[in-house]
Every structure is written in C-alpha cells, then in structure tokens.
Amino acid sequence: xxxxxxxSAIIMLIFICFCVHFQxxxxxxxxxxxxNNWAVLVCTSRFWFNYRHVANTLSVYRxxxxxGIPDSHIVLMxxxxxxxxxxxxxxxxxxxxxxMELNVYGDDVxxxxxxxxxxxxxxxxxxxxxxxxxxxxSKRLLSDDRSNILIYLTGHGGNGFLKFQDSEEISxxxxxxxxxxxxQKRRYNELLFIIxxxxxxxxxxxxxxxxxxxxxxxxxxxxxxxxxxxxxxGVHLMDRYTFYLLEFLEDIHPASKSNMNDLFKVxxxxxxxxxxGHRTDLFLRDPGSVLITDFFGSVRKVEITMEAIHLTxxxxxxxxxxxxxxxxxxxxxxxxxxxxxxIIHQKxxxxxxxxxxxxxxxxxxxxxxxxxxxxxxxxxxxxx
Amino acid sequence: YILYILIYIPIFVxxxxxxxxxxxxxxDFQEELxxxxxxxxxxxxxxxxxxLWETDFMRENKVSHYRLFPKxxxxxxxxxxxxxxHISFTQGYWRTMQWGQPFLPSPPGAELWVWFQDSVxxxxxxxxxxxxxxxxxxxASLNFIDSTNTVQPxxxxxxxxxxxETDHRFLRYATLPREIVCTENLTPWxxxxxxxxxxxxxxxxxxxxxxxxxxxxxxxxxxxxxxDRECKTTSWELRQTLNxxxxxxxxxxxxxxxxxxxxxxxTLTEACxxxxxxxxxxxxxxxxxxxxxxxxxxxxxxxxAVVLGDRRTFSVYDLTQQVTFGTVRxxxxxxxxxxxxxxxxxxxxxxxxxxxxxxxxxxxxHTVMYNNHPFRSFPVLLLDSVPWYLRLYIHTLTVTSKxxxxxxxxxxxxxxxxxxxxxxxxxxVQLPPHSVTxxxxxxxRALLKWTEYTPDPNHGFYVGSSVISALVPSSVxxxxxxxxxxxxxxxxxxxxxxxxxxxxxxxxxLLVNLPTPDFSxxxxxxxxxxxxxxxxxxxxxxxxTRSFQIEEPNPRLAKxxxxxxxxxRGVPLLS
Numbered sequence: 001x002x003x004x005x006x007x008s009a010i011i012m013l014i015f016i017c018f019c020v021h022f023q024x025x026x027x028x029x030x031x032x033x034x035x036n037n038w039a040v041l042v043c044t045s046r047f048w049f050n051y052r053h054v055a056n057t058l059s060v061y062r063x064x065x066x067x068g069i070p071d072s073h074i075v076l077m078x079x080x081x082x083x084x085x086x087x088x089x090x091x092x093x094x095x096x097x098x099x100m101e102l103n104v105y106g107d108d109v110x111x112x113x114x115x116x117x118x119x120x121x122x123x124x125x126x127x128x129x130x131x132x133x134x135x136x137x138s139k140r141l142l143s144d145d146r147s148n149i150l151i152y153l154t155g156h157g158g159n160g161f162l163k164f165q166d167s168e169e170i171s172x173x174x175x176x177x178x179x180x181x182x183x184q185k186r187r188y189n190e191l192l193f194i195i196x197x198x199x200x201x202x203x204x205x206x207x208x209x210x211x212x213x214x215x216x217x218x219x220x221x222x223x224x225x226x227x228x229x230x231x232x233x234g235v236h237l238m239d240r241y242t243f244y245l246l247e248f249l250e251d252i253h254p255a256s257k258s259n260m261n262d263l264f265k266v267x268x269x270x271x272x273x274x275x276x277g278h279r280t281d282l283f284l285r286d287p288g289s290v291l292i293t294d295f296f297g298s299v300r301k302v303e304i305t306m307e308a309i310h311l312t313x314x315x316x317x318x319x320x321x322x323x324x325x326x327x328x329x330x331x332x333x334x335x336x337x338x339x340x341x342x343i344i345h346q347k348x349x350x351x352x353x354x355x356x357x358x359x360x361x362x363x364x365x366x367x368x369x370x371x372x373x374x375x376x377x378x379x380x381x382x383x384x
Numbered sequence: 385y386i387l388y389i390l391i392y393i394p395i396f397v398x399x400x401x402x403x404x405x406x407x408x409x410x411x412d413f414q415e416e417l418x419x420x421x422x423x424x425x426x427x428x429x430x431x432x433x434x435x436l437w438e439t440d441f442m443r444e445n446k447v448s449h450y451r452l453f454p455k456x457x458x459x460x461x462x463x464x465x466x467x468x469x470h471i472s473f474t475q476g477y478w479r480t481m482q483w484g485q486p487f488l489p490s491p492p493g494a495e496l497w498v499w500f501q502d503s504v505x506x507x508x509x510x511x512x513x514x515x516x517x518x519x520x521x522x523x524a525s526l527n528f529i530d531s532t533n534t535v536q537p538x539x540x541x542x543x544x545x546x547x548x549e550t551d552h553r554f555l556r557y558a559t560l561p562r563e564i565v566c567t568e569n570l571t572p573w574x575x576x577x578x579x580x581x582x583x584x585x586x587x588x589x590x591x592x593x594x595x596x597x598x599x600x601x602x603x604x605x606x607x608x609x610x611x612d613r614e615c616k617t618t619s620w621e622l623r624q625t626l627n628x629x630x631x632x633x634x635x636x637x638x639x640x641x642x643x644x645x646x647x648x649x650x651t652l653t654e655a656c657x658x659x660x661x662x663x664x665x666x667x668x669x670x671x672x673x674x675x676x677x678x679x680x681x682x683x684x685x686x687x688x689a690v691v692l693g694d695r696r697t698f699s700v701y702d703l704t705q706q707v708t709f710g711t712v713r714x715x716x717x718x719x720x721x722x723x724x725x726x727x728x729x730x731x732x733x734x735x736x737x738x739x740x741x742x743x744x745x746x747x748x749x750h751t752v753m754y755n756n757h758p759f760r761s762f763p764v765l766l767l768d769s770v771p772w773y774l775r776l777y778i779h780t781l782t783v784t785s786k787x788x789x790x791x792x793x794x795x796x797x798x799x800x801x802x803x804x805x806x807x808x809x810x811x812x813v814q815l816p817p818h819s820v821t822x823x824x825x826x827x828x829r830a831l832l833k834w835t836e837y838t839p840d841p842n843h844g845f846y847v848g849s850s851v852i853s854a855l856v857p858s859s860v861x862x863x864x865x866x867x868x869x870x871x872x873x874x875x876x877x878x879x880x881x882x883x884x885x886x887x888x889x890x891x892x893x894l895l896v897n898l899p900t901p902d903f904s905x906x907x908x909x910x911x912x913x914x915x916x917x918x919x920x921x922x923x924x925x926x927x928x929t930r931s932f933q934i935e936e937p938n939p940r941l942a943k944x945x946x947x948x949x950x951x952x953r954g955v956p957l958l959s
Contacts, residue, residue, distance in 0.1 A: 046839055084475065084566035084595055092567050092595040107591060110523050111568040116838060117525050134513045136520020167839040167903070332546040332615045334878035337886040338855045340763050343539045343812055344793045 034148040034189045037298045038141060039064050039074045042123060044155030044164045046080040051094075051235040052226050054082045056154045056196055056242040058104040059096050063249040064150065068298035075126055075141055077113035079155075079165050089232060096238050096246060098230050112139050120170045127151075128181045145186035150194070150295045154242065157197030159220055160205075176206040183209040190283070192295040196241045198223040201277040213260065213283045213290075217241035217267070218274035225273050240272045254297050260287035410619075411452040412436040413578050413659045415585045418698075418873050420667040421677065421719060423728035424482050425632035426598065427642045431585060431625060432872040433577055438611065438619040442501065452658060453622060454576040456521055457606065461620075464514045467554075468499040468545050471518065472603035473565040475595070476629075477892055480734050485692050487873045488625050490601045491849040491890040493561035494524060499543050500554040511556045523568045526560070532772065533848070534558040535808045538796045540767040540853050544878065545607030546618050559769070559848035561893040565600060567591040573602050576624060577656075584656025584703075585664075588648040589626065599629040605876075623876070640721035651716040655703035665698040665871060666717065672697075677721045681710060691874040693858030693885045694729070698871075732757050732856050733764070733815075737849070737891035744829060744899045747774075751823040751850055751891060755815035757857060762884070763793075764854040766823065768809040770847055772800040773830040773898060776807050780826040783811070786819045802830070829898050837900065847894040855884040 041064070043057035061076055083094050083105045094105040113122060125131050126141050143149055155162055161169040182188055193214040195203050200216030207214065217224040217239070226236035227243045238246075244267040252258060264278050264287070280287050291297075336342075413435050420428045437453045441462040450458055460466065472490040496515065504510050511534065519526035538552050570591055574581045581589055594600055605623040630647055632638065644651055655662035665687070671677055685700035701708050701715065709715050734754040741747035753764060770776055778797055783790045794812035798805075815821050838845075861882045863870070877886045947957045 081564045081566055084564055090592070090596070092591040105567065107567065108571055109568050110571060112523065113525075114523075114568070115525055115562075115564070116528070132516075134516040136517055138520045138523075165839040330616075332610060332618055334545070334610075334880070335542050335547055335550055336880050337542050337544075337877065338763070338765060338853055339542075340793075340812065340855075343765070346539065346794065 033146070034294065035146040036143070037069050037073060037148050037150070037295070038143045039069055039150040039152070040077075040126065040141060041074065041150075041152045042077040042118065042154070044079050044118065044153065044162060046165045048080075048082070048085055048087050049235055050080070050155075051082050051233070052238050053154045054078055054080065055094050055096050055104060055238050057152065058094050058109075059238070059242060059246040060152050060194075060249075061109070062104045062106065063246065063252075064296055067249075067252065067293060067296050068254050069296075070298070071110045072138065073298070074110075075113070075139065076109075076111050077118045077123065077126075078111050079115070079118040081114065087234075095230065095233065096243070098228050098237065100230070100232070110138065116165075118165060120164050120168050120174075123164075123170070124174065124178050127178045127187075129185065129187060141187075143187050146189050147187070148190045148192070148295050149188045150192050152194045152196075153203075154196040154239070157195070157199060157203065159199050159202045162195070162197055162203060172203045172206045175203060176208060179207060179212060180209045183211075190285075190290075190294070194245075196224060196239050200224065201279075204279050207279070207282060210282055211284055212279075213287065214279040215263065216277045217272065219277050222274040241267050241274075241276060244271055249292075249296065252292050252296065254293060256291075256293065258292045260290045260292070263292060410436070410438050413452050413656070414661045414872060415656060415659050416661070416663045416665065416872050417585050417588075418487065418665045418667070418871075419717070419719075421642070422483050422629070425636070425640050425721075425724075426483065426629055427636075427647065427719075428483060428486075428627070428629050429647065430487050430627045430873060431589070433586070433624040434872055435578065435622040436609070436619050437622075438617065441620065442503075452578040453620070457576065457604075457622065460514070460517055460521070461606065464510050464517075465501040465504045466498055466514070466606070467501050467547065467608070468543050469496075469606040470498070470544075470603070471496045471522070472601060473522070473524065473563065473569050474599075474601040475565040476597070476599035476601075478599055478629075478890070480731050480889065483629060484728065485731050485887060485889075486627060487691065488601075488603060488627065488876060489888050489890055490603060490627070491559060491561070491851070492893055493559060493846070493848070494526060494563035494565075495557075495559045496526065496529065497541055497555070497557040499547075500556075502548075502551070502554065504554065507554055507556065515558075522572055524563060526563075528560060529558040531805055532803065533560070533769070533806055535769045535798075535806060537767055537808070537810060539794065539810055539812070540765050540851060543607070544605070544876075545609055545621070546615075547608075557769075561846035561848045565602070566595065570594070570602065573604070573624065573626075576604070576622075578658045579656035583654055584659060584662055585652070586656070587652065588644065588650050590649055593635070593647065593649050594626075594628055596635060597628050598631045598634075599627065601625075601627045623872070640724070641719070643718040644716050651714040652703065653709065653714050659704070662703040663871070664701040664703065664715075664717065665873075666701075666719070667696055668699050669694075669696045676723055677719050680718045680720075681715075683708075687871070689871050689874045690858075690860050690862055692887070693732075693856060693860060693862070695860045730756050733852070733854050733887060733889055735850070735852050735889050735891045737894065739894050739896055740824075741826075744897060746826060746828050747896065748824055748826045749774075749776075749847075749894070753813075753815060753821045753823075753852060755817060755819050755821070757817050759817050760857045761814055761816045762855055762857055763812055763814050764852050766809075766811045766813060767851040767853070768807070770800075770807040770809070770827070771845070772802050772804070772806055773832060773845070774807075774827040774847065774896065775800075775830055776809075776825050776827045778809075778825065781809075781823070782825075783813060783821065783823050785816050785821040790814070790816075790821060829896070831899055834901060834903070834906075837903075841898070841900045844895040844897045847896060849890040849893050852889040852891070854887055854889070856887050857883060858885045 041057050041061050043053045045053040057076070057078060061074065064074060065071070082088060083092050090100065092105065093103045096102050096104045129141060131140055153162060155164070157163060161171045163169045179191065188211070190211045193204060193212060196217040199218060199220050199222065201219045204214035204216060225240050227238045227240045229236045248263070248266045267276055269275050415433045418430045422428055435452050439447055441447060441458065442465065446462060447458060472495045474490045474492050477492050478486055478489065496518070498511065498514065500507055500510060512530070515526045515529040535557050536552060536555060537557055541555060541557055542550060570589065574586060574589060577586050579586060581587060603625045607621055608618045609621045611617045611619050630636065632640065635647070636642065666679060668679065679699060683699050683701050685702065687698050687700050689696060689698065701717070732755070734756065736752045738750055739747050740750055751766065755761065783792060790813060792811040792813045796810040798808040800807045813821060862879045862885050864879045864882060879885060943958055950957050
C-alpha cells in the first residue's frame, strides 16, 4: 500500500510538471501578441536592367512563403515583368544566383499588382486601406490590430525619397504619415520595415508611430551596390544586402529561435560595402526577444482541447418537386453567328435626338415673317 | 433476426434519404489534348478542359454545393448575372500563313467579352465590377478596362450559347493589347481545374516550357449549352483551353522529332480520376501511310472529325484505359519525321494590318484581307476599335478589292469622345473570290496631357487587333448537330448550315508613337526660373539695401603688446 501511494504520488508529480511545462510552452506560443501575419513586398523599378530589384522582391516572397505566410496574406507588387520579358533567355524564370542556381520565380506565384498598377497612390491605398469598393480581396491588406506586417521596398532611391517606375517618387514624410494612419486605424500590431535602396536609412528617419522596427541597406550618403552579374542573362541578378539576407533566411525554418539581433548583423560592411542601418527606438519590445518568425513566418492559431465535439447532421436540401416534374415545352437553339440579311437590314440606333428635317427652315421662315410684319415690307430689299 | 433488422434498417433509411436529397445536377468533366504537327516543323498543342453542370445560377436560393465547377467562377456568374463570359490571355501572334487556322483564335494580350442577362439594369456598372473581380481571380491588370477601351459591338460577337434573343445593349467587349501573360496567370487558371495540376493532362502544364514558345494562349469560356439533340434543357459549360506552338529551333533544338517529354518535360501516368473522358488526338491526315512521320507508341484507335472545313483523321490515345500506358506505366508520345515533303493547305481567309505614313502627326491604318478561295466569295464582318487619341477621319475611309471600290453593305460607326470612349467601326464587306481587299483610313495623333502618359511612353501605344468574323465556305459538309460524342475542339462554334463554317481571324495589334514631350522639362524650368530669380533679384536686393561700414581690423599680437606697453607709459596708442 505504501509503495502504491508512493508510485501514485510520483506519477501525479510528473503529470503536474508536464502540465506546467505544457502551460509554459503554450504561454510562450502566444506571448508575442500577434495572431496573424501579413507581408507587403514592393518592387518599384521598371526596365530590363533593373532585373535585380524584381529578383530581390521575389526572393523575400519566396522566403516568406516558405516560412508559412499564405498567398492570401501577401500583397506582391512588381513594377515590371522580368520572367516573361522577351529579353529573358530563360522565360518564366527569375534567378538570384549566378549560373542559374535558384529560380525564385517558381511555379506557384501570385502577383497582385503588376506593371502600371504599381504607383505611389496604389501603394499608399493598400497600406491605409482606402481602396475602391470593387477591389478584390487579393489586392487588399486586410490586417487588424493583432497583425504583424512585414513591409519590404526595393528600387532606386535617394536622400528622403524612393523612385516609383521612373516617373514619380514617395518621400519619407509620406511614408511616415501613412504608417501613422495605419496606427490610428489600428491596422497593425507590430511592423517591420526593410528597405534596400541607395541611402535607404533616410526613409525611416521620419517615422514617429510606435511599434515600428526598420532596417535599411545603406546609410545616408552611401549607395547600395549590386551583387553579381550573370553573363548569360546579361544583368546584375541581386543587390548585395538582399542577397545576404536571402542566405540568412534560407537557414531559418518555421520553428527556429533566431531573433532580430541576428538580422541586424546580416551583411556587415565587409560584404555589403555600404553600412546597413536599423532603428529600434520606436519598438516596445527588446529586439533580442523578437523572433525572426514573428515577421517572416506565420502564426496559425491552434487550440488544443480534450473534449469531444459533436458534428451536426448533414443539411438536407429541400426538394423542388413541382419544378422538376414540369415538362419543358420550349426548345432552345443556338444563334446564327453571322446573320448577313439581319445585319444589312438592321436600323442604326440614333442615340442623340435631332430635330426633324425642315424644322430649322420653318423656324427661320417664321422669324422672317414676324420681322416683316412688325417693321414693314420695305426692309425686304435689305435681305435679298 | 434482430441483428439483421438493426443492420438493414439504417442502410434502407440512408438510401431513402439519399433519394430525397435533391441531386445538384450532373457534373461532367472531359479533358483532351490535340497535337498537330505543322508544316514548318513546329508543333501545335491544344488542351481543352470542359466541365458541364446542369444547374441554374439565376434562381433565388443560391447555389451552395460546388463539385467540379469552380466556386469562384460560379459566384461571379450569379452575382453579375452573366450569360456568357469569354476571356483570353495570349502571348505572341498567331501566324496564319505558316501555321494554318487555330482551333480557337485569340488576339495578343487580354481580351474579354461578356453577354449579360436581360435582367441587368446598369450594364456599365456591372461590367466595371466584373473586370475588377476577374483581375483578382486571374492576377491580371484587367482593372485597366474602363470606358476608354470598352465597346459595344452592334453585329459582331453574337452569343455562342443558348439564348432567347440578342439585344446588343447587353454585350461588352474590351481588349488590353499590352497585357503580359506569365506564370502568375497560369497558376490561378490551373487551380480552376477539378484535378488541379496534379493528375490528368494538366500535369503537362509546366510554365518553364510553355512560355518558351512562339505562341501561348489560355482562355476561359462560360456559356449555356444544349444538353442533347432535342435541346429541351440547358446546362452550363465551362471550357478552359490552352494553345501553345513550340518552335522547331528554340524548343526543338533543330531536330524534327517531338515527344511529350521534349515539349512539356513531363510524361503522362494517369488520367484525371474525375474525368469521364481523357483523350489525346494526334493529327495524322497528312500521313496516311506513315511516309512523312512515325508515331509511337502505336495505337489502333482512329477517329475522323470535320474541323475548320476539312475532314481530318486523328490517332486517339484513351487515357482512361490502362493499356495505353503500357508496361512502363507512363505515356510518352514520340513523333519522328522521315521526310520533309508535302504542301500545306493555304488558309482561305487571312488578314494583316499595318500603319503607314511618316512623322508624328498623321498616319494611315491599312487592313488587308485575303480571300484565297478560287471561285467563291463570302461576307466578312470587320470590327475595329481604335483608341480616342488616334483621331480617325472617316471621310477618308476607302474599301477597295482588286483595285475597284467595294461598298460595304453595312457600316456602323460610333465616333470617339476624348478620354471617354474609343472609335468603333463595324463593316460587312463581301470579299470577291481570289482577291485582296484593302481598307484604309487616315488618322491624326492627339497630344495627351502629361499625366496620361505611361511611365515608358517612348515604347509607344498599342491599338487592339481588328476582329474579322466570317462564314467561310467549306469543302466538306459540316455537322450541324452538336453532340457529346464529337471531340471538343471541333464543336466550339455552333454550326447552322452545312456548307460553311464560322471563323474569327484577328489581325496584329498596332504600335504607334504619339508625340511625347520631354518629361524633364518641368524640372528644368523650375531650376532655371529659381536660379534666375535668385541671382537677379538677390543681386538687386543686395545692391539696394546693403550699407557699408568701415571696420577696424583685428590688431596683431605684436601690436597688442606694443599698445599695452604704451598704455602703461601713457603714450598715444598705435592705430
């Protein structure tokens, strides 16, 4: 009996420890405060020689998809088509590594905004949610106040602006105001902003909304450089910062514990030639406790329950009795595709109303008659 | 006995319940692939996937149970009261003179034409919303379709499905010749298929091979069709077609030998389990005794079909039979050429279009139509939709055949309104036998506002293709009854009479340069003006308001010490 009670006590203890551990991991699982992840990936450059910007964006898209964010939660904007461009020697591919090692375009890609649709206005509308009512869901950023959003911009930029499609630009003040609008409308929980352009640090200088962490590929006054050209394709394939970022992200898997401090160390000056910068003063949590997968991966809300759930009975459709019994009397037929005689005798539809012929003539005759009645016939010789 | 009762009663009740549950209508899915070797050594492959569904989208209680028909398209049909929807995405231009006529023609870029139901009150609003929804489904920028490129044809584009009456107020047609097609359009298209891209013929659709071709086109056609010959009931038909022409030199490496693996980098292992029929047709009409090319593995099945006015013979591979796949459990068709003799049948109707003229102010559009039939003439309906920034001078419109004037028997012209709607010109022209008909019209280029230019205006602006609809006389009697046994590729256009078949030919799109301003000029002007103002006004202001004061220079150290000593001595200081 003593042995039995001892054994049962030990089993109870183990069980309690397990429960507590279980609670802890479950607690840790939900400690980051967000329930869904979104990503907005924008490439702003047009023309074939800006192949590397599309490759940059697609490699971040690929990593983000691989770590779990579904297509419905990614807004991908590519300003030009490189994969099916007629200058591409290997169509339907976009490579990031020399010798065509890695095709970041893949077989399952959904581009939401492409070509001429990538404008400053559309980008700001996506961020703030002020889209026309007929915009489809795949083109909207339907985030809420528990969403972590990753925003990645790449292209040509300068001190305080980013160029869109060689014809317009977005300034850092506009971007900061857009993020403030998002904060006030509770459209994000935490936001990670990554920019890979020349003088990229100038774009995050003006942010003033809370919970934003920003990374840039170069400081003000420095240029971001491209990585390596491919001699078969003929253009530079990637920018240095995103190339090393991709290498870093390839080692991340959905359960990895790497935090933001590792991300800040990506691409030091020796590899990047420019000095990457980051800004964390607006972020409430300590960057060391923020996981990479908080932004690049996706949270799936999983609730573990021990109780049984009874499914309801299948819904029976009501039978449309009278409809199916009625015998269809009329027969249908196809239409003549080119009914020549019908077309020739078709009356043209007059959209605008014209007054009937002769009306104008009658009107002038009336005016002349009234004139002569009033002023006498002797003025007639002045007319003729 | 109690046990038996306990087992059988639930089964009985279950079967009864199944009968009471209304069947949502028959769902039927067929897939086929037609391969036609072309005379120039290229090869033309056409995939057709058809889903038939007997249901009524227009009834009050919404359709909620979708099986083979994709839910996204079903919801589009019921929400916008669509009667027919035809959308195509094409990359490349179909070369009629080298390749013959395609089974289903399509113009370069994106084309969308829709017939709405009679119950729609505001067709333009429904059209605008429909284009936005479709742009989300197909990942294409169809939201650029607006009133400036939409037309309402008055005689072309009659409905291809069952209809009570045709009022052209419910028809809208638009093209986007600039639209590119890439994997992002193919991916959602493949997701509409019942088997996706995992089983059946759709496993062959790999984008890296499909886009490395001379011509690629994917289309979706939705229309109501007759279920049988009596045509008392209708069902909805969804046809997805994919046409691709592989080039001998880029994909074929110059060797006249084609196989499924060479074309698609895949072989077939099974048919789609949800398909009622899954077949491959190889066109062997020009090869009756196997003197030109050799087809392996051999198949005993042969079928004949009248397609495009010609009786063609096809070797058929039925993928639902396990014997087709042989012992290796995979099918890789191989077509190897032995000799390159043989003449191609010239197509009876062919059209070209080009811009003539010089300079950036005026120009002339020429549309040339060829009738290659030796003794028969036939009517064609020409539809031209020209954007508003090319101002057409309709008084210069001339139609000439064989050098003489050929007056069209029907002309419908709707002039354009700047920034609101394009030109629409429809003409019914009778083409004399064995002749060339030329339609010319002069135009003037408009100057756009500087915000209306695209980011790359020096590329030029596209003008959509002309559409030529014709009833071409056929040398073989066409089958006027559309039955289920006919192969899909020969039964798309409904046939009313046996002596001619309906065909639609698209011309090339045009690329015109508009007078483009120098976009750096606003920046230059601002810089110059600011410099002039700063230098001129600044200098003038300085001259007028500056006053001069004499200032003592700072004494040097030696002078300072000397002055200090002099102060002590009480002697006057140095200046």
